[in-house]
Amino acid sequence: IPVQLPSILGGGQPNFSIIGRQRIELSGRSEWTDDQIRTATNRVSRFPSIAMKQEQQFMVTGNIGQKIAVTIQQDSQAFSDLDNRIQIRYDDRMDDGRDGNGIIKRFEAGNVSLSLENAEFTGYTDQHSGLFGIKLESQVGGFSFTTIMSQEKGEGQSANFEAGTQGSRLQIRDIDYRRRTYFFVDAGYRENFSRRDANGRHLADADSIESIRVFVASLTSRQDLAMLRKGVAYFTPPISVDGGLPSSPDTLTETPESADFRELQSNEFLVDRNLGYIALTTPLQAQDVLGVFYATRNRLTGQRVTFGDVPIVNDPENETKLRLLKSRNERAPQGTDLDNPKRWGTWQYEWRNVYFLGKTAINPDGFDLKIFKKAPSGANQDVDEGGVPYIQLLGLDRRGVNPGSQPDRLVDIDYELINFQRGELIFPDLYPFAPGLLFNEGASVAFPNTQIDGLNDQTSELYNRISTTINNNIANFNKYYIAVEHKDRQAQYSLGRSNVIDGSEVVKLNGRKLVAGSDYIMLYEVGQIRFLTEEAMDPNADVDVNFQFAPFFQPASNTLMGFQSRYDFNDRSWLRGTLLYRSDKSLDQKSRIGRETGRSILWDLDTRLSFDPQFMTSFVNMIPFVESDVRSSLNISAEFAQSIPNPNTRGDAFIDDFEGSKEETDLGVRRAGWVAASPPEVLNHVQRGRLVWYNPMEQVAVTEIFPTREVIVQDSRQHVLTIEFDPRTPDLRWGGTVDDAFLEEWNQDATAAVRSRWGGVMRPLTGATIDQTRSKFIEIWVNGNEGELNIDLGSISEDVNDNTVYDTEDDRSDGFGNKL
Known part of the structure; x- marks a missing residue:
């Protein structure tokens, strides 16, 4: 712009740069159904409904002379009004960058910020953004002044958390074990499960699984018919020893299940070949049928035994024969078989001692687990009548930190008990809340030395009743619950607010202020902070974040005005006074509690005096054998502030104004x-x-x-x-x-x-x-x-x-x- 400006503006010519874009989208849409009947309230028109969408974004930057800078930023897609900025800034600076000699040093209009250094009691020591108004900085001799008049467009908030971790708590009822996921492939493996060595490790069965194929018949999920096999699953399938002729299947102990089976892929299940069980990646549905074809080999004799028969070619005329692990309908034990698992048929194959801990890939550090018994009244207890913790009676605490030490009332971080990757708790006993079932078949608890005889108050119905019966009798069957707490390491946290104002945050780690960009990254739109240093990942570190955010709806109009004067005795000593006035005006005609119109006045005096007293050096030199030529220094800092608040200038507030409580009946x-x-x-x-x-x-x-x-x-x-x-x-x-x-x-x-x-x-x-x-x-x-x-x-x-x-x-x- 070829206009010569006066020297007060720094001379020179105005200079502006405009960058932007505008997009207009026009669209039409018409929907109709052929032969649709036209009525008075349902008229069909083929004329399209027109919609227009307009977006614009531009930025104007420039200067008016050398001392006035202008920035205007507008975006129609901005999250909040604070993203649309206008700033006019006057700086009295000379060509070499030094402050000029004028009284007015700096003037800002539009989006401004406030920072009052060292005035700790005012609450504005750090950058306070989200203000719209004017700010003036001036100087007369040794006195400097700062004046601000503005409206607050943002709200302040703080967040405190332990860096590097995020904790979660979960309560799991004893009746909520993981159903239809873990299965033994044979009763012998189930009976061998309780056998352990002196260190508490499972003892492998003499027969290990050499190969296994798993089949499922489902009525609920869609399946590729070409992948299905016609088959029959038996309680005792045809058995072949060392390649000999197979025996006849057992059709009397339990009714065979005829179905169309799909073979599971290797990534759909896990197998423990020594302990003889499979773990499905996805639990079965109640109506699914589970069968297996497998072969075992004896470690001592080398004998190979095959259970079932799967033809090489999928031929409907030649049925697949499998071992039945789960029938289509849940067949719970009946009559005299209730309390003896050996007589439970296929019911005995399913594990009922596994509990999901709420998530997978759990961090063992910071993991804690306790078991409580529900009390009819008063607090729930984690110990029995004799003072023994339930986690000890249930086999989850048998030693301290060191092997061979006494139980320490903390759950043992034993990977046979807790599968942190799958997020599962596996009790060492198959029937943890009814150990009497083990005794009935001649077995014992896993760790008799510490478990003694297990729980006194048992609930065998958890293991010999179908899930529907259990869920219909929760009040009678649910006696215990598992309390789980774990902390997961992470580097990113949510502040609980979106639209955080850019640059308004102050992040402190253990009291030390962090630097944006090198210590952390702030995602302002979504209100998340991501730490970049290992120090911030320390689970014991304490993080404080103070920030301002732009609310989607602001129920009050906030005004902030202030004046600060400072006198410098020298470059190290000063005296300062601050006066702040804040008004919160409710936009509601009838102010509700918490949204009242209020105001507050705060005044603050602070000083810092710094001396180099020679007498202190001389006094020290008077001490025998002490001589110093280092200059002594004495610093005195003091601050006094008073707040005069009036939280409700009207003197009243409404609990509820009953606006909008009108009830209407629309007759139509x-x-x-x-x-x-x-x-x-x-x-x-x-x-x-x-x-x-x-x-x-x-x-x-x-x-x-x-x-x-x-x-x-x-x-x-x-x-x-x-x-x-x-x-x-x-x-x-x-x-x-x-x-x-x-x-x-x-x-x-x-x-x-x-x-x-x-x-x-x-x-x-x-x-x-x-x-x-x-x-x-x-x-x-x-x-x-x-x-x-x-x-x-x-x-x-x-x-x-x-x-x-x-x-x-x-x-x-x-x-x-x-x-x-």
């Missing part, structure tokens, strides 16, 4: 919602004139009914109900004969009998509506200047033709009237 204007009216009490059916009611094809503009209402385009038109009444024509659509009064001409001077011709519509108020005894007003908008409109409310007969018989008026779809 759709034609189908109204039917012909029964005669009023003082009139009869034969006096009925012809009346028709309908919805016009064209809707009416809302502003014709409510001239002052503001409406958007898609809600700008309204259906209406048009009622046309002809008193000259009798209405015999509901039976009856013509009244003699219709023989006379209807006019204003006619007899009372002639003028008593009527017509009407009615509709019910169903039982689902609100209690109408509390209703006070009825609102109806009528466009018409002839006739007389009467409204009846209350108990109204449905006898339209007044023949004292409910013909079809009271006939519901089921053929029974409701006598309304």
